[in-house]
Amino acid sequence: SRIISPAELKGVKTWDELGRHISSGDCVVLIDGYGEGLVAGTRSWQTRGIESPENEVVIFGPKEGFNETLRFNTALLRRRIKSSNFKIESFVLGRVTKTDVIVCYIKNIAPDALVDEIKKRINRIDIDGVLDSNYIKEFIIDNNKTLFSQVMHTERPDRVCGQLLEGRICIMVDGSPMALVVPSTFSEYITTPDDYYTYYFPGSILRLLRFVSFWLSLLLPSVYVAVVSYHHEMIPTALLLTIAASREGVPFPSFVEAFLLEAMFEMLREAGLRLPRAVGPAVSIVGALIIGDAAVRAGLVSTPMVVVIAATGIASFVTPSYNASLVIRMLRFVFLAASAVLGFLGIMIVLVVVLLRMVSLTSFGVPYLSPLAPLNLAQISDIIVRRPWFANRSRPYLEGMKNQQRQGNRKDEGG
Numbered sequence: 001s002r003i004i005s006p007a008e009l010k011g012v013k014t015w016d017e018l019g020r021h022i023s024s025g026d027c028v029v030l031i032d033g034y035g036e037g038l039v040a041g042t043r044s045w046q047t048r049g050i051e052s053p054e055n056e057v058v059i060f061g062p063k064e065g066f067n068e069t070l071r072f073n074t075a076l077l078r079r080r081i082k083s084s085n086f087k088i089e090s091f092v093l094g095r096v097t098k099t100d101v102i103v104c105y106i107k108n109i110a111p112d113a114l115v116d117e118i119k120k121r122i123n124r125i126d127i128d129g130v131l132d133s134n135y136i137k138e139f140i141i142d143n144n145k146t147l148f149s150q151v152m153h154t155e156r157p158d159r160v161c162g163q164l165l166e167g168r169i170c171i172m173v174d175g176s177p178m179a180l181v182v183p184s185t186f187s188e189y190i191t192t193p194d195d196y197y198t199y200y201f202p203g204s205i206l207r208l209l210r211f212v213s214f215w216l217s218l219l220l221p222s223v224y225v226a227v228v229s230y231h232h233e234m235i236p237t238a239l240l241l242t243i244a245a246s247r248e249g250v251p252f253p254s255f256v257e258a259f260l261l262e263a264m265f266e267m268l269r270e271a272g273l274r275l276p277r278a279v280g281p282a283v284s285i286v287g288a289l290i291i292g293d294a295a296v297r298a299g300l301v302s303t304p305m306v307v308v309i310a311a312t313g314i315a316s317f318v319t320p321s322y323n324a325s326l327v328i329r330m331l332r333f334v335f336l337a338a339s340a341v342l343g344f345l346g347i348m349i350v351l352v353v354v355l356l357r358m359v360s361l362t363s364f365g366v367p368y369l370s371p372l373a374p375l376n377l378a379q380i381s382d383i384i385v386r387r388p389w390f391a392n393r394s395r396p397y398l399e400g401m402k403n404q405q406r407q408g409n410r411k412d413e414g415g
Contacts, residue, residue, distance in 0.1 A: 012037045027039070061197040070173070100173075105169045185368055187370075190321075217313075223344075292310075392406055392407070
């Protein structure tokens, strides 16, 4: 006289599956005489609402961000990609936590070999618990002994959908608002989806500004230390006299000045992130002003060095990816030490070593510096500047991709 009508119904045949579903809040119907139970999807719990992304500021474009509920996150993707070729495959990881993990891709666009490789790496994971997407990342990346992130983290559904339409694959973990996108290249950490939500002229200018800021945040303190310590002939005479006058009475060499100010700036930045939101920004800003002014008045550092470190800090904030900014912050100290020892020669040696390391890296078989190395002229035009949509007739090529066409033939749209 009754019909069970939940949207999710499936059968279970083992006690492990039955226990996992009951622990997750599902209802299991067992009938005497049958060797299979019926699972009804009745999960319900308190969740955080759909809010703007915390770590990726949105200027133009959708302001929805992922939350900790996997079902809501998949709904945000389904809302944007209404195609039968959009596939979501589920896994359960963690011997104790039994955490739900999904892999999302668009069939006929994502290379089959890439999808199979990701599934194989996920199935090899054997751990007692998975509490965040970074657990998965550290198991599946090509090389786990490097500073550079080979997997993109994002909490923006629109960014994930844009990557899926380019043949990439998304991995999401229940309980984490961060999605992983693979394969990933370094150039993607300098770009942002907002570039494609504005007209391509200002979008291209802002992207060029981002590239300039990247190099400034990485090399500006080391270049200043190298010039002041070894290459005085490169500074105009009037500026050299001003720098010399400001450094008169400073007891430390320029390297120690830069190192102390950089270390203090990083501590203030971390303090601003960890403190409550009501006081964090105020403490970091006021602390930087007071400490900088007090250090100059006490004669511990020179005024030009404070200006250089401040400019470096502002340039580092332009980088849209937190993972990329972390790498820049760590490498900045390496370049600083090299400039103090060998000047410009030290900077060039470290730069060559870093570039060689980046060239040797891959993300699921895709070169990390692609399309810059190996050089691909067809794709590089959408990296340095923002290519207009009417010129984006093909997707960035991934080996094994069956459908690279984006415009022109509706019958071959891949979904």
